[in-house]
Amino acid sequence: MGFGGISIWQLLIILAIVVLLFGTKRLKNIGTDLGSAIKGFKKSVNDEPPIENKDNASEQLTKDADFKAEAKKETDK
Incomplete structure (x- = not known):
């Protein structure tokens, strides 16, 4: 008996x-x-x-955090 009732011979034919x-x-x-x-x-x-840009890295992370906070508020409503 093979996989789910299919024998090895049937698999070889396929x-x-x-x-x-x-x-x-x-x-x-x-x-x-x-x-x-x-x-x-x-x-x-x-x-x-x-x-x-490495100079804008903290600014970008802040924007990401704000976006995630807004998304969480919308899902909590």
Whole structure:
């Protein structure tokens, strides 16, 4: 018994059909594209936007704090 009632033989048949339909080169390209898309998404989620000017850094942080405070007030209403 395999995954959810699908045996290993059924999985191998499905894999063979997919390879016949798309070909190994196209499957490799799809995997590469999908991997780079996921990598880019993770990078954009983890990175914070850069502060443009070091002199204005405290001013920008103050604006961010004010914006968050206003948003919290609106959600509390």
